[in-house]
Amino acid sequence: MAVDKSTVAHIAKLACIRIPEAQQEALAGELNSILGWVEQLGELDTQGIAPMTSVVEMRLPKRVDAVTDGDCRDKVIANAPESAHGFFSVPKVVE
Numbered sequence: 272m273a274v275d276k277s278t279v280a281h282i283a284k285l286a287c288i289r290i291p292e293a294q295q296e297a298l299a300g301e302l303n304s305i306l307g308w309v310e311q312l313g314e315l316d317t318q319g320i321a322p323m324t325s326v327v328e329m330r331l332p333k334r335v336d337a338v339t340d341g342d343c344r345d346k347v348i349a350n351a352p353e354s355a356h357g358f359f360s361v362p363k364v365v366e
Contacts, residue, residue, distance in 0.1 A: 274302040 276295045279302065283290040290298060324331065344357060353360035 272306060274299045274306065 276299055279290065279295045279299045283295075348354045348357060348359070351359045
């Protein structure tokens with residue numbers, strides 16, 4: 272997939288960012304270079320290779336799954352500007 276100047280402008284519009292027209296051609300070249308590297312990675316044979324989390328074999332530490340700071344709803348609600356029936360009250364944003 273090749274990225275041209277119009278594709279860069281379209282991506283910028285979707286991302287809601289402004290890219291000056293003078294920089295769009297250079298950015299298209301950079302994106303094409305990145306996509307070329309990604310295509311090269313796709314050509315590698317990775318059959319039989321296990322996913323890694325580290326280059327050193329290790330087990331990830333696990334913590335005990337226990338509630339440590341629960342049952343304090345009233346303290347949390349006390350920080351709210353407005354509350355009703357034990358919940359935060361917020362203004363209506365959709366008509």
